[in-house]
Amino acid sequence: MDELQELVERVLARDFAAVGRAISLVEDRRPRASERSERLLQLLRTSGRAAAGHCLGLTGPPGAGKSTLVSALARVARRRALSVGVLAVDPSSPRSGGALLGDRVRIEGDPDDELLYVRSMASGGDLGGLARAAGAAVEVLTAAYELVVVETVGVGQSETDVEHVSDTVVLVVQPASGDLLQFIKAGILEIPDVLVVNKLDLGPVATRAAAELRAALAATHPGRQASVPPVVLTSAATSDGVDELLDRCAEHRAQLAATGALEAERAARRRRWAYRLFRDWAGARGVQQLGGRAHAEARLALLLGEGRSAWGAASALAEQR
Numbered sequence: 001m002d003e004l005q006e007l008v009e010r011v012l013a014r015d016f017a018a019v020g021r022a023i024s025l026v027e028d029r030r031p032r033a034s035e036r037s038e039r040l041l042q043l044l045r046t047s048g049r050a051a052a053g054h055c056l057g058l059t060g061p062p063g064a065g066k067s068t069l070v071s072a073l074a075r076v077a078r079r080r081a082l083s084v085g086v087l088a089v090d091p092s093s094p095r096s097g098g099a100l101l102g103d104r105v106r107i108e109g110d111p112d113d114e115l116l117y118v119r120s121m122a123s124g125g126d127l128g129g130l131a132r133a134a135g136a137a138v139e140v141l142t143a144a145y146e147l148v149v150v151e152t153v154g155v156g157q158s159e160t161d162v163e164h165v166s167d168t169v170v171l172v173v174q175p176a177s178g179d180l181l182q183f184i185k186a187g188i189l190e191i192p193d194v195l196v197v198n199k200l201d202l203g204p205v206a207t208r209a210a211a212e213l214r215a216a217l218a219a220t221h222p223g224r225q226a227s228v229p230p231v232v233l234t235s236a237a238t239s240d241g242v243d244e245l246l247d248r249c250a251e252h253r254a255q256l257a258a259t260g261a262l263e264a265e266r267a268a269r270r271r272r273w274a275y276r277l278f279r280d281w282a283g284a285r286g287v288q289q290l291g292g293r294a295h296a297e298a299r300l301a302l303l304l305g306e307g308r309s310a311w312g313a314a315s316a317l318a319e320q321r
C-alpha cells in the first residue's frame with residue numbers, strides 16, 4: 001500500500017489526524033500538490049463510502065444563527081450516534097479583509113469525541129480557489145462521516161454557493177430582520193430544500209415570520225404544493241426544534257434516494273461545479289471556443305466519468321483546448 005492508499009484507509013476509519021491531513025492536501029493550491037490531491041479524491045470516490053453519507057449545506061445571512069445551529073445539529077446528531085463532519089466556509093471579504101462569518105464554529109462537545117470533526121476554511125479573497133477547496137473538502141468529509149454539515153454565507157451568489165456541494169440545502173433566517181423580504185424579491189426561495197426560522201425563543205415574532213415564509217413559499221410554488229419545502233422553527237440557543245430539523249433533512253435525503261435522484265444530483269452538481277472552475281480559467285471565450293456551455297459540460301461529463309474530480313476535469317479540459 002502506498003502513502004495515499006494508507007491515508008484513504010485511515011480517512012475511511014475516521015481517524016481524526018488523517019481527515020485533517022487529507023483536507024490539507026486537497027486545500028493545497030500549489031501545482032505540485034494537485035496530482036496527489038486528485039488521486040486522493042479518486043481513491044475516496046472509488047471506495048463508494050460517500051454514497052451512504054448526507055451533506056447538509058446551511059446558508060443564510062450573517063447573524064441568523066447558522067454557527068450556533070451547526071453546533072446544535074452536531075450535538076443532536078451525535079446523540080443519534082451519527083458520525084459528524086463540519087466545514088465552516090469563510091469567504092473573507094477581499095475589500096475589508098474581514099471575515100463575513102466573523103466567528104468560528106463553536107462546538108461544545110466532548111473534546112475526546114473522535115466522531116465529531118470540525119474544520120474551518122478561509123479563502124483569503126480567492127473565491128475560485130475556495131470553491132475548489134471547499135468542494136474537495138466536502139468530498140473528503142462525506143467519505144468519512146455519515147452526516148456532513150457545511151456552513152457558509154451567500155446563497156445565490158456564485159462560487160461559494162452551498163447548493164453546489166450539498167445534498168440538502170438549508171436556508172436559515174432570523175425573525176424580523178427584513179432578510180425574508182429580500183430573499184423573496186431575489187427569487188432565492190426556489191433554492192433551499194428546507195427552511196429554518198431560527199431564534200424561536202424570541203417568541204411570537206418568530207412564529208409570525210414562519211407563517212409569512214410559508215405564505216411566500218406557497219406563492220412561489222403555485223400548483224406545486226408537494227414540492228413546497230418545509231419550514232422548521234428552531235432555537236439553536238435552546239436546541240428546540242433541532243431534532244425536527246434533522247428529521248426534515250433526513251426525509252429530504254430519503255426522497256432523493258428513493259427516486260434515484262441522489263446520485264444523479266451529485267453527478268449534475270459535480271458537472272456544474274467543474275463547469276464553473278473551467279469558466280474561471282478559460283473565461284467566456286474559452287467556453288465559446290468549445291461551442292457553448294452545453295458542449296463544455298458534455299466534455300466535462302466525459303472527463304468526470306473517467307473518475308476525475310471537478311477540478312481535475314476542469315483542468316484537463318483547459319489543457320485539451
Ligand SMILES: Nc1nc2c(ncn2[C@@H]2O[C@H](COP(=O)(O)OP(=O)(O)O)[C@@H](O)[C@H]2O)c(=O)[nH]1
Binds near residue numbers: 060064067
Ligand atoms: N436568542 C437567540 N439567539 C441566537 C440563537 N441562535 C444564535 N443566536 C445568537 O445570534 C448571534 C449570531 O449567531 P451565529 O451563530 O454566530 O450566526 P451566524 O452568523 O449565522 O453564524 C449570536 O449572538 C448568537 O448567540 C437562538 O436560537 N436564539
Ligand SMILES: [Mg+2]
Binds near residue numbers: 067068
Ligand atoms: Mg457563522
